[in-house]
Amino acid sequence: MPNRLTGQSSAYLRQHADNPVDWQPFDDAAFAEAARRDVPVFLSVGYAACHWCHVMAHESFEDPGTGAYLNEHFVPVKVDREERPDVDAVYMAATQLITRQGGWPMSVFLTPDGRAFHAGTYFPPRPAPGMPSFRQVLEAVAQAWAQRRPELERAADEVARAIAGQAEDLRAALGAVDAPAVEVPADGLPADDEVSGLLAAALDALLGDEDPQHGGFGGAPKFPPSTVLPLLERVAAGRDPRSADRARGLLVRTLDAMRGSALLDHVAGGFYRYSVTREWSLPHYEKMLYDNAQLLRACARAAAREPGRGYDRTAADTAGFLLRELRLPGGAFASSLDADTPSDDGDVHSGEGAFYVWTRTELRDVLGPERGAAVADLMGVAAGRAQPLHPGRVLDEDEQALWDGARPELAAARARRRAPARDDKVVAGWNGMAVAALAEAGALLGDPALLLAAEQAAGHLWDVHWDGGRRRLARTSHEGSAASSIEGLLEDYAMVAEGFLVLYRAGAPAVWAARAREIAEVAGERFSHAGPGGGADRVWSDLADVPAPLLAAGSTGRADPLDDVTPAGTAVHAAVLLDLCALDEDERWAALVPPLLGPLELLARRAPRSAGWALTVRAALAEAPAHVVLAGGTAEDKLEARRAVGAGAVLDTWVVDADDPDAPGAARGKDALGGRFTVHVCRDFACRAPVHSVAELEQQLRGVSG
Known part of the structure; x- marks a missing residue:
């Protein structure tokens, strides 16, 4: 019998609608039932493209016995972390506090008011070395709830206090070593020396963190540094010759490392979510809309500023992937493609990346013995098991010619394979990023079809996600309806507004700028309030209304100032306000920007990858439009x-x-x-x-x- 997940926007939730588990979405009704029955909430958090989420679902959540036990002793709640990043962030903090690690699937046990007292990630169906089975965990928690309830309540209180303390400690650390947020003088511009010093410190830190051998930043796993690329672009285009040259070099090395590696799908375009290895040789095969939107934008800009280096090719391929594989009827874009390609019997253990990898034999079968061997050598496919195509460098002219000849044949052969599943929920903020990326790429690459696609996606956001009567933006939609969606987060409002502004900038009618202005005005009303003492500075939240369980769990309700795989909502909103200031020639917009950016000195020196967008906006604030x-x-x-x-x-x-x-x-x-x-x-x-x-x-x- 279907549970309460039937009809949800999220493909991940709908995948569990026919489980024997009585799943509920994260809402007041679920926690009210837990309070009525006086049982814990079992919170399971994942997402549609997550390999181990599928594994645990297949092993445990589809098992009738496990489902019956869960239903009897818990209120099971299922959350898509992409749909509810607010929920994911709070309970990931709890999981990391309890276990010193994190990941998805995330399994958290909560009191009926929402406080976490036990947590883990993936649990197997049978005990493994150092790991209990999922059923053992459930039985131990149920027994502790019945026999040691006061102890669990104390643990829940401690975790909630620690979560709240972490947020306060971060704000205190940032503010204690930093100068006050930049003031906007009468001419609207902060001092050049201050901004130059901030950018120089950030650039030094980024260069110090660069992987000099393989490109990118840090070790394994290695993610595309999407949110810091706009900062490098800004510094590379700046007036300080030495900083500009260093930033340009870092930007080029980073983009070249990614586009010459296995992180890029060389057959059909599009970037995978991250590399398991430091040298970008083994991807984790999810393809996310937010990654590809950001990297499309970076490559299109690089094509304009670095002509002749092949960035136009990478940008066009990435745009082609978006239009071909993620675009939905109506013009919006799906969230992701799965990492897994399940076999006919439903096994998900051996299917990760199966759609994308090749053996030398398969290459020879498609291309013939001589060309197949040449392409295998070019793309780093050694003898043995199937492997990703990995040239490990940007191809030269002759190599590119060989690859261009082979690519259509390989694409046709791959199209006959069983394809990964697609999560077709539409996330407003991610689609806003796609609108911006396609609009810029259309203008910079001279491709009107991309600009048209951007405008059609924007039309979906305006027609389906924006409720003009209530002046509200829905976070998600599915099949043209946002009826089951929560209100958008600050990042959704900001990214949609930014997408509309870029669309206008690329040549679309000015109505898109007017719509961006309206969304930005509502965001200011919904996500900020007067600070302590009633001063002019505003206190910002990522949520318009923080759910009671999150407040009980330790959420402070304050906006997260740090970039993650997507930029911080506060930073994108600041960029929107700065663009509106330029468009309207209205200093009131600029005056709202510094409180959104907050103190940046410590982040610039120690963690600029966590503040790439905010630092970019700070730099833009110093320049006249x-x-x-x-x-x-x-x-x-x-x-x-x-x-x-x-x-x-x-x-x-x-x-x-x-x-x-x-x-x-x-x-x-x-x-x-x-x-x-x-x-x-x-x-x-x-x-x-x-x-x-x-x-x-x-x-x-x-x-x-x-």
Whole structure:
């Protein structure tokens, strides 16, 4: 009999709808039932693309005996960590405190009010060396609840206090060694010396953390450093020649290491979630929307700034993957592709990566003996078991020609394999990142189809996720409905608004900027409140309303200031406000930015990868916006003017059509003089003499860049 997971947005939850376990979603009803029955909550957290989540589900949650025991002694609650990162963050902190480790599936035992008192990750169906079986764990917890309840309550209290203390300790540590958050002077810009010093410290720390042999940062497992790439781009494009050169080198080395490695699917495009090995040779085969959106954007920008190095190819391949494999009817994008390819009998133990790997024999069968052997050598496929394609470097011209000839045949052969499952829930924030990435890539690569795809995805977010009457943004949708979704987090509001602004910047109508402005205004109302003492600074939360179980478990309700695999919601919202300041020429937006960034000195020196977006915004805060405002003339006049601005229209200059009915404030007072096509070039809060031709515009742009 289906449980309460039927009809949920999350594919992960729906996968468990027919389990013999009476799963409930994380909501008030589940905890009310636990209180009524006076039994613990068993909280299971995972996600659709998680290999060991599938294993534990197959071994334990599909077992009738295990299901019956769970139902009798617990209220079982299932959470998709991608849908509810708020829940995942609090109980991952509890799991790490209790076990000194973490991961997914995450198995946490809670009091009926939500406090954690015991936790683990994967438990096998039978005892293993150093690991009890899942049934043994359940029986031990049930017995302790019945016989040693006061002891468990004390443990739950200690864990909740520790979780709350961790958050306070982080804020205290950041604030104790840092100068106060940057003030915005009358001209709207912080001191250049302060920003230069901050960026130099961050760059030094990043260079010190770089893997000099294999590229990227740190050891194994090695994740793509997606959230720090915009910081390297910003410094590389800056005015300090030495810092710019060092940042450019680090950026190029990092991108080249990833795109020449097994982290990239060389057959069909798209990046995997991370590498199990330091040298990027063995990927964990999940493909996530958020990774590919961020890396598409980085490669498209690199293609504009580093022409001739092949970044355009990688960007196009990544965009192609998104459109071909993650795009859903209606234009939005699914969350991920699974790591596993289950066999016909449902076994998930041996299927991780099976869709993607090759043996030398398989390559020879598809390509013929000579070409197959050459491609196997080129792509690092040794004799023996199936392996990922791993050239280990960016290919030269001859190697690329060999690969280009083989790739379509391998793609056709691979398409006949059983493909991994797709999690088709639509996450608002991740789709906002995809909108931004596709819009930028469309403009920078000269591919209108990508810009159209970005606008269609944005249309889904506006039509399905945004409730204009209630002024609320839903976090998830499924099959065109957001009815079962929670309200979006701050990151959802911020990333959707940022996506809309980038879409406008890439050439879409100004209504998208107006929609971004509306979402940003609501975010300010929903996720901030006056700080202690009622000062002007706002206190920000990642959630508009923090659920009672999370507060009981130790959540402080305060926003997490650190980037993870996606940027911090506060940092993205700060970027949105700064863009609105530039578009509207309204200093009120800029004044809201510093409290969102908070203190950054310690992070810049010790952990810049945790603050890449915030540091990028801090750098942008020191630069005056540039505008090219177009008035009058024909559509062709304006298109030619935008082409003259070139990549700068996306990277560093706002091109504004003053005749658009939703034109932002930067167009105010900049009219078509004498009824003629007129271009106003403005920078550093001053405008040059209006001109009336693209040739004159190009001349002025050369002067601005000089």
